[in-house]
Structures are given as C-alpha cells and as structure tokens.
Amino acid sequence: MKNILGRDIPDYIEGYGSVKHFEGAFSNYGVKEKVGVKVSTVKPGEEKVLNSIDEALDRLELKDGMTISFHHHLRNGDFVLNNVVYAISKRGIKDIKIAASSIFPVHEPLVEHIKNGVVTGIIANYISGPVAEAVSRGELKNPAVMMTHGGRPRAIESGDLHIDVAFIGAPTADTYGNINGVYGDAACGSLGYAVSDAEYADKVVAITDNLVPYPASPIEISQIYVDYVVKVDSIGNPAGIVSGTTKVTKDPVGLKIAKMAAKVIEASGLVKDGMSFQTGAGGTSLAVAVELKEIMKKKDVVGSFAAGGITGYIVDMLEEGLFRSLFDVQCFDLKAVESYRNNPKHQGMSGSMYGNPHNKGAVVNNLDVMILGATEIDTDFNVNVTTGSSGVIMGGSGGHSDTAAGSKLSIVVTNLIKGRLPIIKDRVTTVTTPGESIDVVVTERGIAVNPAREDLIEELKKTNLPVMTIEDLKQLAETMTGKPEEIQTSEEIVAVVEYRDGTVIDVVKKPLE
Amino acid sequence: MKNILGRDIPDYIEGYGSVKHFEGAFSNYGVKEKVGVKVSTVKPGEEKVLNSIDEALDRLELKDGMTISFHHHLRNGDFVLNNVVYAISKRGIKDIKIAASSIFPVHEPLVEHIKNGVVTGIIANYISGPVAEAVSRGELKNPAVMMTHGGRPRAIESGDLHIDVAFIGAPTADTYGNINGVYGDAACGSLGYAVSDAEYADKVVAITDNLVPYPASPIEISQIYVDYVVKVDSIGNPAGIVSGTTKVTKDPVGLKIAKMAAKVIEASGLVKDGMSFQTGAGGTSLAVAVELKEIMKKKDVVGSFAAGGITGYIVDMLEEGLFRSLFDVQCFDLKAVESYRNNPKHQGMSGSMYGNPHNKGAVVNNLDVMILGATEIDTDFNVNVTTGSSGVIMGGSGGHSDTAAGSKLSIVVTNLIKGRLPIIKDRVTTVTTPGESIDVVVTERGIAVNPAREDLIEELKKTNLPVMTIEDLKQLAETMTGKPEEIQTSEEIVAVVEYRDGTVIDVVKKPLE
Structure with missing residues (x-):
C-alpha cells in the first residue's frame, strides 16, 4: 500500500497495530473525542x-x-x-x-x-x-x-x-x-x-x-x-x-542563508504589526531571528508573539518591544528560564496548546512565519528530520510538522550540501513533514518555492533573490556532489512515523550496513 | 426514606431523577471517572x-x-x-x-x-x-x-x-x-x-x-x-x-463573636508557622480575620496560604507577610482584583482545585481554619445556609460544605438570635452542611463544640471561654425568644440540595404561605 505521498506503508504493522494512513495535512479535522480519565481521589488528611x-x-x-x-x-x-x-x-x-x-x-x-x-x-x-x-x-x-x-x-x-x-x-x-x-x-x-x-x-x-x-x-x-x-x-x-549553547551560527554560509531567508520574509509582506514568528534553536535558524529583528526595528513593527522553544535571542526581542508576548513550551537557555520566571508577558503553553491539531486551535495555527531545519528535502518539498544520511534515526519531528502546518509561511533554511551530500533529493529517506506544508526552501545557492504558493513566487520575482525550481536546486547540488546513492534498507520496520493527527506518514526501515 | 441525617428524601424525584442518598461527608471517595469530551477542532485559518x-x-x-x-x-x-x-x-x-x-x-x-x-x-x-x-x-x-x-x-x-x-x-x-x-x-x-x-x-x-x-x-x-x-x-x-462593600462589621455583638472565635483558633494550637486560613466575606467573618491577624503578628507566625473568595483584608495579610501565598477562586473587591493582577503570590485556582472532592486533592483539604456563617444550626451541628426563616431559598452552600469538610477546624460564627428568632434549632429547615464537618459554633452568648472533637473541648476548657453544649446554647436562646414555630411546607419539592459528592443531602419543600 502506498500512501498519498507514495510511501510504502502496510495496513498492519506487527507490534504497532492497524495503520491509519496519512491523507493530507488538513484532512483529519472535525469533531474529536477526548477520552475519560480515572482519578484516584484524595481525602483530607491523606499525604x-x-x-x-x-x-x-x-x-x-x-x-x-x-x-x-x-x-x-x-x-x-x-x-x-x-x-x-x-x-x-x-x-x-x-x-x-x-x-x-x-x-x-x-x-x-x-x-x-x-x-x-x-x-x-x-x-x-x-x-x-x-x-x-x-x-x-x-x-x-x-x-x-x-x-x-x-x-x-x-x-x-x-x-x-x-x-x-x-x-x-x-x-x-x-x-x-x-x-x-x-x-x-x-x-x-x-x-x-x-x-x-x-x-x-x-x-x-x-x-x-x-x-x-x-x-x-x-x-x-x-x-x-x-x-x-x-x-x-x-x-x-x-x-x-540549559546549556547556553544555543548560539547564532558564525559560519558565513549559514549567515548568508539567514539573510536570504529574512529577505524572503520581508518580500512575503508578513512583516507588519501583529506579526508572529517562531524559529528552531539551530545556529542558522537563530541567525534568521537576528536578521528579522533588524528588519522589524527598521520598519518599526511590533509583532504579536513569538513561540516555541524559547532562547535568549527571542527574549531580547520581547524585551526590546518587538513582540507583545511569548508562548513558551520549553526554555532552551538560562536567559529564557529567567525571563519566563519574571516576565508575565513571557507566557507558558502546554504541548497541546502549542501544537495539538485536535483541540480548538493551537498556537501554531496563528503563526505567520516559521523557520525550520532539514536533513533532507525532496522535490515534493517533503522534509526529513527523522533519519540521517545513513538511514539511522537521529532526531524526529519535534514541532517541525506542527509549525509547518500551522504557519502561513514555513521556510526551511539549510546548506545545499552537507557532509558532501546534497540535501535535496528525489525522495527523502523518511518523510517527517509533508511537502504541502512547506512553502520555501532557502539555501546559499538558491531558493525554491512550493509551486502551490504562486502568490509568493510572484512576490519573490520582484526581488533579486535567486529563486529557482526545486528540481533546478537539486540539479545544482548534484553537479557538485554527483547523484548520491540510495540508502539500502531491509524490510524490517524499526519505527513508525506518525503525523500530528495520528495517521502514519512513513516508516523507518532498518538500514543495511 | 430517611437518610443518615434523618431527612426525608424519596428515592426518585420527579424532574430530578434517581437519588443517590447522602451517606456521610467522607464516604464517597475512591477511584472516580472524569468523562470524555467532544471537541470541535479548529483548522489554521479559521476564525x-x-x-x-x-x-x-x-x-x-x-x-x-x-x-x-x-x-x-x-x-x-x-x-x-x-x-x-x-x-x-x-x-x-x-x-x-x-x-x-x-x-x-x-x-x-x-x-x-x-x-x-x-x-x-x-x-x-x-x-x-x-x-x-x-x-x-x-x-x-x-x-x-x-x-x-x-x-x-x-x-x-x-x-x-x-x-x-x-x-x-x-x-x-x-x-x-x-x-x-x-x-x-x-x-x-x-x-x-x-x-x-x-x-x-x-x-x-x-x-x-x-x-x-x-x-x-x-x-x-x-x-x-x-x-x-x-x-x-x-x-x-x-x-x-466588585462593590467594595465587603467590610468588617461595626456591630459590637459581631465584634465580640469575632474576638471569641479568634480565641478558639488560638486555643486550638493551629496558630503556628505554615497555618492556613479561609473566611467568608460576611462582616463578622471578616472581623475574625482582623483578630487573627493581630494574633499572628503577636506570635510572629507566617502562614502558608489563605484561600477562597478573596477580600482586601486578606490581601493586606499577604502583603504584610502573614501568608506566603493566596489561592483565589473569586475576588470580592477591587483591592483583591488589583492584587491578583499584580502579585504572583496571589494565585488563581479553579473551582475544581478549590473544592472538588473527586480530584487528587482540593485546596480545601489543606485548610487549617475555616470561618463560616449560618442561617440555622441544629443540635447535630447541621448548618442551613440555603433557606431563610420562612423556608424560602435565600442562598446555598457556595463553598460552605467544601471548606467545612476540608478544614481541620471549621467554626461557625453567628449571633445567637437573629430577627427575634433563635439560630439554634432541634432541626434545621434545610441541611446544607452536615454537622460531622462542623467543629465549633461561636455566638455572643456561648460556644458549642462538636462532641466528636474531644481534643478541642479539652483545650477550650483551659480557657475562660463560655463553652457549653449545643443543647444548652439552644436553651439559652429559647429562654429569650421562646420556641419558634416550625415552618410548614407542602410536599412539593422545589429544590434538591446536593452534597459536594453528588449525593442528595436534603430537599427544599415549598413553604406554605
């Protein structure tokens, strides 16, 4: 059985059970049930x-x-x-x-x-x-x-x-x-x-x-x-x-990508009062925050909120008045912890409030701009952050799929080539986040926009940004690296990748040595 | 069918349904179920x-x-x-x-x-x-x-x-x-x-x-x-x-009762570091807070929390360092609203956290001292705050039963006679709160202690407080007022009084004109 992304998923997986197949990022809404709960009550006097x-x-x-x-x-x-x-x-x-x-x-x-x-x-x-x-x-x-x-x-x-x-x-x-x-x-x-x-x-x-x-x-x-x-x-x-190691990249390539991503955000028209923003804690993603900050200051824009795992960089933006509030599901560094402790505008949120698609509207639904990372991207814009180049698990979605689905503009920032391997492939090893919820891929050599976002392609044409098709971007990488070999796997399923709605978007098969 | 309090309650009430009979304040604990919930999910973009x-x-x-x-x-x-x-x-x-x-x-x-x-x-x-x-x-x-x-x-x-x-x-x-x-x-x-x-x-x-x-x-x-x-x-x-009308009584009788109640609290041994306290917003109840404040200051005691509907008097106690925190389920005046807005130690609580007997322990479970009002009290210490002297509904439990059940020391403060009627009766018109959870009744003429609280009776004997049996207290009132006529009612049930655990503790029958 191939699902709508062309991934080969059985209807039943031993040790997992029956599979509900992924049918699109927005296909599984409507009335949902929250389950009842057993409570062991506590009498006065019990300790x-x-x-x-x-x-x-x-x-x-x-x-x-x-x-x-x-x-x-x-x-x-x-x-x-x-x-x-x-x-x-x-x-x-x-x-x-x-x-x-x-x-x-x-x-x-x-x-x-x-x-x-x-x-x-x-x-x-x-x-x-x-x-x-x-x-x-x-x-x-x-x-x-x-x-x-x-x-x-x-x-x-x-x-x-x-x-x-x-x-x-x-x-x-x-x-x-x-x-x-x-x-x-x-x-x-x-x-x-x-x-x-x-x-x-x-x-x-x-x-x-x-x-x-x-x-x-x-x-x-x-x-x-x-x-x-x-x-x-x-x-x-x-x-x-809280290691304090979440730092903006010093790598010139990463900084270049961040500048380009910031220009994409600016061109999108989303930089205006009330805007909202989230970024991961990767070095390049944080560099986008730094770039965006300057643009917001220049334009005298006050955003509504920044969300997610929060770093000191985002705290700085709150304290400088660039956002009215933060929504914090986890603090990445000590500065974030301190701010969360002391500043009432730095608000907590549960994982459900952050990204659950089956409540009455998660915070991600109100995100304008989301900056994401990627291990692999394919020409359908599907993103893998679950497995590495050898097919071994090295991460997972975290909030990747949630924020990509919720945000108006989701931008993947990544080097075009990592470890001598091209990031853009015909087919990602594992689909973590479906391409329909990814809008733009920004690399140091070029920017690809999801063809579904014709409006954005039009806006970016007005800039001098190097916009190209994702196929051209892939080609560009492959001229430098050659076409990578496909990862060979056995048929044994070692992990089931659930999309945020509980459907199975992909499986991880045991890589062959 | 008479329930364990001797109240005449049918097994089935038209327009209400089957009756679960009250079986004691602490008889209905164990594992309880919270029900599932239907949620109409909200997609990104929906308003x-x-x-x-x-x-x-x-x-x-x-x-x-x-x-x-x-x-x-x-x-x-x-x-x-x-x-x-x-x-x-x-x-x-x-x-x-x-x-x-x-x-x-x-x-x-x-x-x-x-x-x-x-x-x-x-x-x-x-x-x-x-x-x-x-x-x-x-x-x-x-x-x-x-x-x-x-x-x-x-x-x-x-x-x-x-x-x-x-x-x-x-x-x-x-x-x-x-x-x-x-x-x-x-x-x-x-x-x-x-x-x-x-x-x-x-x-x-x-x-x-x-x-x-x-x-x-x-x-x-x-x-x-x-x-x-x-x-x-x-x-x-x-x-x-928030009317700002929650004020300490100026009535000398109320003030006398408050002083006596404060002495009972002191004699109980509960005035010590970590103590917790709640009072209603009635004038005499608030006067107890003022008295207690002086005792706490004199003894240099820092309490853990005060709870309930919060008034400016309780805010003052927080701000003077007499409690480490407040738990606030509703603000009774503007000073409370302001404090709740600005002081992180002034914490909110849901009604469930306040008093639900079927969660994993409500705030009332940790109350040391609770000051309560009463419309009637009977010789079993049952309290009525639901119906007035004519049998007409004029209130209800609010948090009365919850705090009485949870607190270590629940004290009813009341004038012995109101509107020329004695407050203490053989049988209250309506049982709101069962006597087993009422420890002391303080009136201007005497103090009655629930016989179950032998420990407290012993402690109060060491003071010069006018401790007597509740029967004697009733007698004392009746020597002044005569024995009041019983309220005549029809058989028509106009209200069902549920105890906090969902059992029926009493019914209100339509009073005859």
Missing part, C-alpha cells in the same frame, strides 16, 4: 510525599506491559528516566513501554534495558544518541513510535496513547504535588510537554529535588493531577538542561 | 470572532432542552446571563436548563422566562433574590438543583452535569478565545468558577466587552477550550461586580 522511587513503585502496583511517561525538559541533563527505569528493572518487571516526549544521549542506559526486555516499546517525538541507534538496529522488540510535539498530546488526550504512570521531573514541587519549573537546582523553565501526561495518566508521580512547603508558587501543574511526590537528591545535571 | 449573541446562537444550533452554563464572577453586575437568555427566548426555544454557578437579584428577568417555559431547570450553588423566591413558590418546572462550589466542577467533570453550551463572560478576551478577568471595564479578577465549564462543555462561547489583539496576557482560560468569541458593548456593571 502524598513518598521517600523513594521504590516506595512509589510499591504504591503504583507497576506491572509488566505498562506504559510509563516522561517529559524531556531536563534534556541531556535528565536523571529521572534512567533512575525510574533502573528501579523498575531491579524488580524484574518486563515489557515496559516508555512514552517520553524526547530521548537524548543521556538516556544511553535504556539500550541495556531494551536488550534485556525490560523496555519493549518507545514512543517519542525526538530520539537521538545511543537509543536512536539501538532502535535503528532493530533491537527494540516493537517498532518505536515517533510522534510530533502536537501529536503527542493529541494521542494522550484522545486515548490513542494511554499512560499508566507519568513520572514528572519537577524542578520544584510542594508536598501536595503543585509543580513549577522555574526554581530549584534543575530549573528548566516551562513544563509544557508534561501537561497532558499529568492530566490523562492513570497515576502521576512528581519527582523532585526541591521539595518546598505548601503551596508552591508559581504553579504550572496543579495538585489536582498529582498522586505522589517523591523527593530525590537530584533530578538532573544543570549543565545538560 | 472565532462573531458579531453578536444571535450569530453565536445560529452557529451553536441551540435547541429545546439544552443545558447552558454561566459563571457568577460578575455577581450582581452580570449582564451576560440575562442577555443570552433573552436572545434565546426571542427564538422561541423552550425547556432550557440554566447551570449558573450562582444566581443573584440582577437575574430577576429569569422569573419571566421560568413562567413562560423558556427556562425549566436551574442548577446553581447559590440563588438569591427574585429567582430564589420564584423557585421557592414552585414556579420552576423541575426542582432546582443546589450544588456546592466544589460539587459543581465535580458534577461537570464526572458527566453528571452535561453542559451543551458554556457562555463565559470575559472581562478580556483575544480574537482566538484566550480569556482573563483582570483587565477591562468589567474586571473581576479570578475566573475560577468558569474553568470546568470551559473544559467540559460541548461548546464554549466567550462573551467580552474588551476584545484585545491576540494574544491576551495573562491567560486564565486558554484558546484550546473556546469555540467562539462574541464582542458586546458591556458584560456587566462594575458597581455590581
């Missing part, structure tokens, strides 16, 4: 604080086959996932499914748990490092399920992803389970990705290294969702949480 | 702003028999309920159920809609004024259902109270439905009672007189719950919203 993860596991009656969830706000400094899974493994519990919003190199111990059958499933929006490699090698019993930052809360809220126990790393928690991310040694700012887990899991455990007297202030996740609070020594290494 | 209530009614396909909901944060200044019901009545729609968190004298136009069959049901936590009188006269087709501030969100979240359309008066709303109560001509502060309506109604309409560009800041109710935004000229009369 929630437990002394250890083990005590929590006792109370939770954790069993073989359960699904447990984690958020990724502690990123590559996270101790919570590893410590919980270790405690589970010591009890001889098997067949656990890990629903983590993202998985990082720090979660390398999972590889061993995958090998010995403690962990048999992974559901995540982004997977990098040793776990991604293990999944790619086919070591996980069931295919990993790759979601998006908006698709994950959709799956949780709809009941597609049922969580038995959510373990929420809490930089600050009070004795009754009120949580915030802005104080404590592991302060990470917004806890947006943990909200649906708290609201919909059968049981919710806050794990904190900063237990404060009742009540915490501020409260990002309320006591009404939390069953237990566990005090531990440390939930994470601050150096891995 | 939410409508030009009139009529346009909203067109879109909503409002039909005979539906349940529509309102919050009461605009109190006696509210225009929203009247305007919506008027628009509905003009369309010839009948048999509408009004689920309003409270109903005030300003809602007098409902009486006409009740008479002509537009409105056939009322579900509210508090009803005063002409509507209460009409209900008491038996004019409403079905018995009114009286809930509590915590019971209402419980009913909504469990599906016991299904709302077809929630109309949310919004002092500020943006074009995509983000709402706050802190800006605009009708600023009322916290919107806590509207939260469950927004989360669980099939359709949600924000009605605002202060439509601001996207995004609003702060956001109390998110865009992800709101279908439409309607701009109107005015949602309410500020003079009726």
Whole structure:
C-alpha cells in the first residue's frame, strides 16, 4: 500500500497495530473525542510525599506491559528516566513501554534495558544518541513510535496513547504535588510537554529535588493531577538542561542563508504589526531571528508573539518591544528560564496548546512565519528530520510538522550540501513533514518555492533573490556532489512515523550496513 | 426514606431523577471517572470572532432542552446571563436548563422566562433574590438543583452535569478565545468558577466587552477550550461586580463573636508557622480575620496560604507577610482584583482545585481554619445556609460544605438570635452542611463544640471561654425568644440540595404561605 505521498506503508504493522494512513495535512479535522480519565481521589488528611522511587513503585502496583511517561525538559541533563527505569528493572518487571516526549544521549542506559526486555516499546517525538541507534538496529522488540510535539498530546488526550504512570521531573514541587519549573537546582523553565501526561495518566508521580512547603508558587501543574511526590537528591545535571549553547551560527554560509531567508520574509509582506514568528534553536535558524529583528526595528513593527522553544535571542526581542508576548513550551537557555520566571508577558503553553491539531486551535495555527531545519528535502518539498544520511534515526519531528502546518509561511533554511551530500533529493529517506506544508526552501545557492504558493513566487520575482525550481536546486547540488546513492534498507520496520493527527506518514526501515 | 441525617428524601424525584442518598461527608471517595469530551477542532485559518449573541446562537444550533452554563464572577453586575437568555427566548426555544454557578437579584428577568417555559431547570450553588423566591413558590418546572462550589466542577467533570453550551463572560478576551478577568471595564479578577465549564462543555462561547489583539496576557482560560468569541458593548456593571462593600462589621455583638472565635483558633494550637486560613466575606467573618491577624503578628507566625473568595483584608495579610501565598477562586473587591493582577503570590485556582472532592486533592483539604456563617444550626451541628426563616431559598452552600469538610477546624460564627428568632434549632429547615464537618459554633452568648472533637473541648476548657453544649446554647436562646414555630411546607419539592459528592443531602419543600 502506498500512501498519498507514495510511501510504502502496510495496513498492519506487527507490534504497532492497524495503520491509519496519512491523507493530507488538513484532512483529519472535525469533531474529536477526548477520552475519560480515572482519578484516584484524595481525602483530607491523606499525604502524598513518598521517600523513594521504590516506595512509589510499591504504591503504583507497576506491572509488566505498562506504559510509563516522561517529559524531556531536563534534556541531556535528565536523571529521572534512567533512575525510574533502573528501579523498575531491579524488580524484574518486563515489557515496559516508555512514552517520553524526547530521548537524548543521556538516556544511553535504556539500550541495556531494551536488550534485556525490560523496555519493549518507545514512543517519542525526538530520539537521538545511543537509543536512536539501538532502535535503528532493530533491537527494540516493537517498532518505536515517533510522534510530533502536537501529536503527542493529541494521542494522550484522545486515548490513542494511554499512560499508566507519568513520572514528572519537577524542578520544584510542594508536598501536595503543585509543580513549577522555574526554581530549584534543575530549573528548566516551562513544563509544557508534561501537561497532558499529568492530566490523562492513570497515576502521576512528581519527582523532585526541591521539595518546598505548601503551596508552591508559581504553579504550572496543579495538585489536582498529582498522586505522589517523591523527593530525590537530584533530578538532573544543570549543565545538560540549559546549556547556553544555543548560539547564532558564525559560519558565513549559514549567515548568508539567514539573510536570504529574512529577505524572503520581508518580500512575503508578513512583516507588519501583529506579526508572529517562531524559529528552531539551530545556529542558522537563530541567525534568521537576528536578521528579522533588524528588519522589524527598521520598519518599526511590533509583532504579536513569538513561540516555541524559547532562547535568549527571542527574549531580547520581547524585551526590546518587538513582540507583545511569548508562548513558551520549553526554555532552551538560562536567559529564557529567567525571563519566563519574571516576565508575565513571557507566557507558558502546554504541548497541546502549542501544537495539538485536535483541540480548538493551537498556537501554531496563528503563526505567520516559521523557520525550520532539514536533513533532507525532496522535490515534493517533503522534509526529513527523522533519519540521517545513513538511514539511522537521529532526531524526529519535534514541532517541525506542527509549525509547518500551522504557519502561513514555513521556510526551511539549510546548506545545499552537507557532509558532501546534497540535501535535496528525489525522495527523502523518511518523510517527517509533508511537502504541502512547506512553502520555501532557502539555501546559499538558491531558493525554491512550493509551486502551490504562486502568490509568493510572484512576490519573490520582484526581488533579486535567486529563486529557482526545486528540481533546478537539486540539479545544482548534484553537479557538485554527483547523484548520491540510495540508502539500502531491509524490510524490517524499526519505527513508525506518525503525523500530528495520528495517521502514519512513513516508516523507518532498518538500514543495511 | 430517611437518610443518615434523618431527612426525608424519596428515592426518585420527579424532574430530578434517581437519588443517590447522602451517606456521610467522607464516604464517597475512591477511584472516580472524569468523562470524555467532544471537541470541535479548529483548522489554521479559521476564525472565532462573531458579531453578536444571535450569530453565536445560529452557529451553536441551540435547541429545546439544552443545558447552558454561566459563571457568577460578575455577581450582581452580570449582564451576560440575562442577555443570552433573552436572545434565546426571542427564538422561541423552550425547556432550557440554566447551570449558573450562582444566581443573584440582577437575574430577576429569569422569573419571566421560568413562567413562560423558556427556562425549566436551574442548577446553581447559590440563588438569591427574585429567582430564589420564584423557585421557592414552585414556579420552576423541575426542582432546582443546589450544588456546592466544589460539587459543581465535580458534577461537570464526572458527566453528571452535561453542559451543551458554556457562555463565559470575559472581562478580556483575544480574537482566538484566550480569556482573563483582570483587565477591562468589567474586571473581576479570578475566573475560577468558569474553568470546568470551559473544559467540559460541548461548546464554549466567550462573551467580552474588551476584545484585545491576540494574544491576551495573562491567560486564565486558554484558546484550546473556546469555540467562539462574541464582542458586546458591556458584560456587566462594575458597581455590581466588585462593590467594595465587603467590610468588617461595626456591630459590637459581631465584634465580640469575632474576638471569641479568634480565641478558639488560638486555643486550638493551629496558630503556628505554615497555618492556613479561609473566611467568608460576611462582616463578622471578616472581623475574625482582623483578630487573627493581630494574633499572628503577636506570635510572629507566617502562614502558608489563605484561600477562597478573596477580600482586601486578606490581601493586606499577604502583603504584610502573614501568608506566603493566596489561592483565589473569586475576588470580592477591587483591592483583591488589583492584587491578583499584580502579585504572583496571589494565585488563581479553579473551582475544581478549590473544592472538588473527586480530584487528587482540593485546596480545601489543606485548610487549617475555616470561618463560616449560618442561617440555622441544629443540635447535630447541621448548618442551613440555603433557606431563610420562612423556608424560602435565600442562598446555598457556595463553598460552605467544601471548606467545612476540608478544614481541620471549621467554626461557625453567628449571633445567637437573629430577627427575634433563635439560630439554634432541634432541626434545621434545610441541611446544607452536615454537622460531622462542623467543629465549633461561636455566638455572643456561648460556644458549642462538636462532641466528636474531644481534643478541642479539652483545650477550650483551659480557657475562660463560655463553652457549653449545643443543647444548652439552644436553651439559652429559647429562654429569650421562646420556641419558634416550625415552618410548614407542602410536599412539593422545589429544590434538591446536593452534597459536594453528588449525593442528595436534603430537599427544599415549598413553604406554605
């Protein structure tokens, strides 16, 4: 069965189940159901604080086959996932499914748990490092399920992803389970990705290294969702949480691309009062923010909001009055954490509010301009940010598909050639984001506009920007690199790529060595 | 059938349905289900702003028999309920159920809609004024259902109270439905009672007189719950919203009672660091706050939180450092609104977080001391705040039952005699709050302690406070007033009084003239 993007997807995938096929970015709206929730009520006088993860596991009656969830706000400094899974493994519990919003190199111990059958499933929006490699090698019993930052809360809220126990790393928690991310040694700012887990899991455990007297202030996740609070020594290494390494590129090629992208934005007519903007935290993407800032200042434009994972660069724009507000689903650096803590205009948002296509309108729906990265792009403008040039998983959508679908103008910024390989291909190895939601690709050698955007092609013709067809752009790259060899894969499906609406947009097959 | 309080309640009530009988304040916990929710998803590019209530009614396909909901944060200044019901009545729609968190004298136009069959049901936590009188006269087709501030969100979240359309008066709303109560001509502060309506109604309409560009800041109710935004000229009369009339009593009897209540609190041993406190907005109740403040200052005590409907007196205590935080479900005066707008320690809470017994622990569960009013108290310590001395409805629980159940020490403060009638009776006309959750009754002539609180009786014996049995206190009143005549009622049930857990604790029968 080929789906509408020509991807070869079976109707049933062993270890995943029946496939709902992708039918277009905007085909799956209408009335949707949020699932009911079981709540273990708490009487006056009952207490929630437990002394250890083990005590929590006792109370939770954790069993073989359960699904447990984690958020990724502690990123590559996270101790919570590893410590919980270790405690589970010591009890001889098997067949656990890990629903983590993202998985990082720090979660390398999972590889061993995958090998010995403690962990048999992974559901995540982004997977990098040793776990991604293990999944790619086919070591996980069931295919990993790759979601998006908006698709994950959709799956949780709809009941597609049922969580038995959510373990929420809490930089600050009070004795009754009120949580915030802005104080404590592991302060990470917004806890947006943990909200649906708290609201919909059968049981919710806050794990904190900063237990404060009742009540915490501020409260990002309320006591009404939390069953237990566990005090531990440390939930994470601050150096891995907010590293301060999100920096504008110094590479002249990246800077050139950013300048070109900014000119595209300007030519689009979207730079005007009330405009909204989001960019990823990659060096070139951040450079676009810096360029846009100058254009906004020159034009004396005040935007409505910037959104997403927030960096200090975006905080600067808020503080300089270039946006009226920020919507923050995760803080990428300390400056963002500080601003989120202190500035009421720097507002938090849940993953659902950020990107869930099945609520009454996510923040991405109101985005004007989105700056995206890419590992590969094909001539249908489909983008791959899931697998690398060898076919191994090295990331995932995160908010890529969500923001591409929601924004009026989605721009992929990328070098035309990376590691001697052309970025533009006839066919991407994996479709993360469908081409219909990508408007423009900006490379240092040329700019390609999605033919569906005739209006934008017209506007760009009035500039001196090097606009060409995507086929010409591909040709240009191939004259320099030659035509790359296709990645060879086995027929074994190691990961299922879900679009934000829960349909399957692609699968990742095990690459041949 | 008599329930455990000896109240005569049938198993089935016409126009209400099958009765779940009250079985004790803490008998109905365990695992509870929150119901699923239908969501009409919103695609990028779709807009939410409508030009009139009529346009909203067109879109909503409002039909005979539906349940529509309102919050009461605009109190006696509210225009929203009247305007919506008027628009509905003009369309010839009948048999509408009004689920309003409270109903005030300003809602007098409902009486006409009740008479002509537009409105056939009322579900509210508090009803005063002409509507209460009409209900008491038996004019409403079905018995009114009286809930509590915590019971209402419980009913909504469990599906016991299904709302077809929630109309949310919004002092500020943006074009995509983000709402706050802190800006605009009708600023009322916290919107806590509207939260469950927004989360669980099939359709949600924000009605605002202060439509601001996207995004609003702060956001109390998110865009992800709101279908439409309607701009109107005015949602309410500020003079009726926050009247500034919540004042400490000047009556010497009230002040004496307050001093005695404060001494009871002191004697209980609860005045210590971390203590928590709530009081109603009645003049005597507020006077207790003033007394307590002095005791806390003298003892150099810093409390954890004060909660509830918040007044300027409680704000003062926060600002003087006597509490670390406030939990605010509604602001009673302008000083509270201002503090809620500006002070991050002055935190909002939803009605569910405030008092729902069927979440994972409401704020009331952590209350140490609660100061309550009463219309009648009986020798079992049952309290009536639902009906007046003539048997006519003049209020309702509000948060009375919720806070009484949650707090460690619940104190009723009241004059022993009001309007020449004794407050303490053999049997209250209507049980609003069960005696098992009332600890102490303080009157100017004596203090009665619930016999279940032997510990407290022991402590109070060490003071010079006039402690006596509730029977003696009743006797004392009756020596002055004589024994009052019992209210004569017909057998017609005009209102069903639900305890916070959804069981029926009592019914109101139509009083005979």
